[in-house]
Amino acid sequence: MSPAEEAANILEQFGVVSTGDLASYSPIDGSEIGRVGTGDPALAGDRAADAFRRWRSVPAPRRGELVRLLGEELRGAKEPLARLVTLESGKIVQEGLGEVQEMIDICDFAVGLSRQLYGLTIASERPNHRMMEQWLPLGPVLVISAFNFPVAVWAWNAALALVCGNPVVWKPSEKTPLTAEAVLALVRRAFERFGDAPEGLVQLVQGGREVGEVLVDDPRVALVSATGSTAMGRAVGPRVAQRFGRVLLELGGNNAMIVAPSADLTLAERAILFAAVGTAGQRCTSLRRLIVHEDVYGQLVPRLKQLYSSVRVGDPRELDTLVGPLIDEDAYAAMERALGGGLERVDGVAGGFYVRPTLVEVEQQEGRVLTETFAPILYVMRYRKFEDALRLNNEVPQGLSSAIFTNDLREAEQFLAAAGSDCGIANVNIGPSGAEIGGAFGGEKETGGGRESGSDSWKAYMRRQTSTVNYGKDLPLAQGIRFDIAP
Ligand code: NAD
Numbered sequence: 001m002s003p004a005e006e007a008a009n010i011l012e013q014f015g016v017v018s019t020g021d022l023a024s025y026s027p028i029d030g031s032e033i034g035r036v037g038t039g040d041p042a043l044a045g046d047r048a049a050d051a052f053r054r055w056r057s058v059p060a061p062r063r064g065e066l067v068r069l070l071g072e073e074l075r076g077a078k079e080p081l082a083r084l085v086t087l088e089s090g091k092i093v094q095e096g097l098g099e100v101q102e103m104i105d106i107c108d109f110a111v112g113l114s115r116q117l118y119g120l121t122i123a124s125e126r127p128n129h130r131m132m133e134q135w136l137p138l139g140p141v142l143v144i145s146a147f148n149f150p151v152a153v154w155a156w157n158a159a160l161a162l163v164c165g166n167p168v169v170w171k172p173s174e175k176t177p178l179t180a181e182a183v184l185a186l187v188r189r190a191f192e193r194f195g196d197a198p199e200g201l202v203q204l205v206q207g208g209r210e211v212g213e214v215l216v217d218d219p220r221v222a223l224v225s226a227t228g229s230t231a232m233g234r235a236v237g238p239r240v241a242q243r244f245g246r247v248l249l250e251l252g253g254n255n256a257m258i259v260a261p262s263a264d265l266t267l268a269e270r271a272i273l274f275a276a277v278g279t280a281g282q283r284c285t286s287l288r289r290l291i292v293h294e295d296v297y298g299q300l301v302p303r304l305k306q307l308y309s310s311v312r313v314g315d316p317r318e319l320d321t322l323v324g325p326l327i328d329e330d331a332y333a334a335m336e337r338a339l340g341g342g343l344e345r346v347d348g349v350a351g352g353f354y355v356r357p358t359l360v361e362v363e364q365q366e367g368r369v370l371t372e373t374f375a376p377i378l379y380v381m382r383y384r385k386f387e388d389a390l391r392l393n394n395e396v397p398q399g400l401s402s403a404i405f406t407n408d409l410r411e412a413e414q415f416l417a418a419a420g421s422d423c424g425i426a427n428v429n430i431g432p433s434g435a436e437i438g439g440a441f442g443g444e445k446e447t448g449g450g451r452e453s454g455s456d457s458w459k460a461y462m463r464r465q466t467s468t469v470n471y472g473k474d475l476p477l478a479q480g481i482r483f484d485i486a487p
Pocket of ligand 1: 251
């Protein structure tokens, strides 16, 4: 079946009508697979502000019930939604399923969290006083998402934002509008079952950056959580700062793996393959730089070249395909530029941009190696001293994910220590990609510094309030200050 026919069938299952001025194209064959209407961002701001006034006073465990129902809807629709993710983003079936599973996982996490949004009680220095910290709803949250995780990134943000008491406005990538419509259909079903969720609690505003910018500048949007390129973050970050809004940036990565002499090379090979060629190199956490000790270089690199030549590139719907298409012609052109020309398209489905993952051996870490090319290019370099490997790991502008393969405890611990990897994610004996939702996700430097998903990331979606209560009959001042009118 053609991607267009298949998408039409799936959209029908979700009750989504394909109409409007924004077209969606499948990277599988470049064909148009559906249409959506662009939204009115100012109206979305109004409706979100109204919804906030009601939702913030709903008890958090009750808010969790809505997210629980959404998780159920996602479980029921996992296969068709994953299939649509494949059709619209080009990722292979297994990865599409994994993406929807991440949405389900974060819903489960958020439901538990809805009963755990607690703060501290703090010892007061004043007698008969109690000091405490509480976490209150923040306000409307704008989620800007990228094409490569068209639905999971929204869920990471939305599940937390909703239990924290905030409405959500979603501006998905203009390259993946259909998956967003399908998710909204599931949200509506969850709303119906929930009963009394306010209108405008979850909204979808389709369109490009111009639509995003209106919402970014809207003073009623309390938090802008933006996932995408560093260039996008450079534009969005200062705009939000200008109006003293809160911003959570999840931007580009340039992730490295160190392979030490003691590494289990069989494990390392598998990890490298998944991290470097999976999702056709189009993950923010994709492995882009491999730093190999000179003692194992001669063994590992030829083996990788062999594996690279046997990876099946093609239609992501076929089960033995490991590498699907690039998202579009621009991505192909960017890969060709990074390689200095001569990139050949490989046979996939006519109309799609299919490429063979490429391994490039370099002597120095400079020029194009320092930038993120969103394509399956792996730069390989050698090292002799561990300090040099660490330096190479850190000497790029981005700071998202990193990994080391070693069986030397000292090296592993040094990699994780204060003077070790400077990234938001640092792994030992697993690759840099494929994070679990339970941990906080995000990176440093040009990756933007934001954290979302698990651990205590929820705190970014809430307003912290420190309260001191005096239950005594005196008014002692802090720091022992005396401020009395003379008798
Ligand atoms: P992109 O920057 O082109 O677009 C991302 C989103 O930002 C889209 O929805 C787009 O419409 C919007 N946008 C762009 N400029 C804007 C502006 N000025 N104001 C408001 N909105 C704007 O990114 P992409 O090509 O869709 O995705 C790939 C990039 O995303 C890569 O750099 C990748 O590393 C990054 N990414 C990062 C993470 C992470 O968690 N760190 C996750 C996924 C993708």
